[in-house]
Amino acid sequence: MDEKVYGWWLPPDVSTHGAKIDHLISVVHWFMLLLFVGWGCFFIYCLLKYRQRPGHKAIYAPIAAVATKYIEGAVVVVEVFLLFGLSTPVWLAYKNSPPDDSAALHIKIVAEQFAWNFHYPGKDKKFGRTDASLISGDNPLGVDPEDKDGKDDIITVNQLHFPVHTPVVVEVSSKDVIHSFNIPVLRVKQDTIPGQRIPVWFEATQTGHFELACAQLCGLGHYRMRADVLIDSPEDYAKWEADNLPPAAEAPAAAAPETPPAGNTPGPSDRPQEPEKAPKGEKK
């Protein structure tokens, strides 16, 4: 966890698709700066040259300013280029070409007030069936203990492990309110909408310890709804996966006791969560 990499501008980009986003951001900002400085110089020139002073008079006749038409035209051209030359292709390429399913690691992410649950399919690459009615304190995602696909599933809280140089497809959803899945260094952001499952993909280009931040106001604990993002080398990831696989012959009832060590630490201010609960239920 090296804080020195975070400055006052874009943090480092460790994703395969992020470079194009960064490029767009920098092109747009150069364009903005050019327009602003250009406008600004003319603006200050006008303020100085045409200030009121003895003997100075305003010009009544409308000024035939052909240049403004060209400038406005140029702005339109640049915007069309930004739109169809840069932004849309980047967006379409990112959104419409998810990685090949068989090669990718699939993770289900379920957000809740105020934690991130990560559900890995385990060795069989199949997710166990989940059901909201099965959710309990030691089964945060409601994995069906009867389902054999779920026997080797790994569930972690606030710890997202995945290997470097491997496409990862995460399917984000939420148990309660809208959160937003946001990993700045990977240039991914996706609102997690309860009732919807939305796939997002990324592929990391280097290992390291980064952060997942909630980007959508989700209640009093929104600020501390963070998770550690651990991008491992393939060997480290394999080791982590092996270490966390549930013991093979486990009793069905305890489907998910393997919360990792740094699991559900709620953050600096550990206030009770009652006020966030609706008075609604009580009224009925």
Add this chain to the structure above:
Amino acid sequence: MSVDTHAHTNGNGHAHDHGDRGHGGHELPFWKKYIFSVDHKVIGIQYTVTALVFLLFGFCLMMLMRWQLAYPGQPAPALIAKLIGENAMPGGVMAPEFYNQLGAMHGTIMVFLGVVPLAVGGFGNFVMPLQIGAPDMAFPRLNLASYWIFLPGCILMMCGFFVQGGAAQSGWTSYPPLSDIATTGQTVWLLAMVLIITSSLLGSINFIVTIVQMRAKGLTFWRLPFFVHAQLVTSFLLLLAFPPLEAASVLQLMDRVAGTSFFLPSGLVISGEQLKVAGGGSPLLWQHLFWFLAHPEVYVLILPALGIVTEVMANNTRKPIWGYRLLVYSVIFLGFMSFVVWAHHMFMTGMGTTMSTFFQTTTMIISIPSVVIVTCLIMSLYGGNIRFTTPMLFATAFLPMFAIGGLTGLPLGLTASDIYLHDTFYVIGHFHYVVAPGTLFALFAGVYYWYPKATGRQMNPTLGKLHFWCSFVAINFVFMPMFFQGMAGLSRRLYDPTVYMHGRGVQPLNVVISMGAWALGASQIFFIINFFMSLKTGEKVLENPWNATTLEWAAPSPPGHGNFLTEPVVYREPYEYSVPGHATDYSPQFVAEGN
């Protein structure tokens, strides 16, 4: 229609009484003259004062939040902690839920109780009928009703702070399901919003009818001051955009109190327990309804400001506005386009690529008229004879500030860069540049510009200039660093940004911003002193202290009931300044040729 003619004849019939007299020539009792008045000027001043009070209050909420952001987890100064109380600030340290209340209420108050009532209810009511040469609004009693629905709405909104669990805390956008399951404060918020929206609707109908029906003789559409055009477009936006939010507010209210689930999907699990509702609703439905209002709302905030800036600039550059018709076409186009860009607030909700491409295209299109408007206003400076009066200083500063706000909208409107910048402090910087040093500076320009018309006295220019320069410097220290925080990836609405590594990197900027905010707060003292002191000691003025050309300057300062001493007739375009061969450098609309 009977109200219309009644007001009309009544106004004109008493034009020679030097005002202050109502129906039948009797002196009106105090409460009818100043409290439940049907006079557009009194209502305008009521709106103005109410809105200014709320702007100050909303700003105070923000100054409080800035303590927590600059010094997370440290106890606030004892006096403030004591004033707020142990509940919200246990041991002097702000509670997260109180921080969220401050955030939600700051946004709500600034937009719905501050800027819109000031720009539309205040300036629109006071200035627009004068500028079109009307004796009053078309429906004076509707106008009265509009204010007296608005004020209870505001008071109700404030009551939120005193219910159990505190005020609304789900952001000014109130996204469900969070808002659906929030504490009682959210119900109060919704009820108050219904009142405030109703008030705006009544006002907007009144404005449209007044502008269409009650213009003075000779005042064609191409002779209307730009401010009136801006108000007309604004009124249409309010009229067409507010009903969906009113409906949405009622739906959310039903979700909260009647057990419906318009915005609640099935299978919600709140704090480990299944929510006992029917389900089947959609949280995104609210976002569509909300932003269908709230994007046109952005233009409701900015168009009257553009109108004020144009008036002040024409008057102080002493030349006609460059591209007056282009400006008018641009705002009409903006008005139309503002209805088809709303989903650019929702790029991260997982919408399809066709939808997002459509909305980013419309968003780029809407930036074009904004560029045209800025160009027209800068070109209006060219060749002028610029007087740097206090209103002109604010109007001048509006241009670069609005330009920063507008330009920084570009990377947010493009979907690919929005992936990174969405919901960061970059967004906060962007829209505050539009609304704070943009719209609010324009509104200050308006206050300084029309104060002599409303009171018969000038505001003190020295205090005015102090107010301007201190505010101008401070406000840039507040909003400029936010772009860097956003670039670093810092999310908005965080009670404690130092939880994140990228937040700790830009934490020093939070101290700078907070210092800036408090300095900005201190700068407003000049304005407050000036505002009250000038009522008594300001230099007395006649009808037209700024040597202006538009119709409001034909009426006495302050205008009496019925506004004009003689029915005004309009002879020319609104901004005939420095006409060659003319004795003075201004040719008012209301003076016949040869004068």
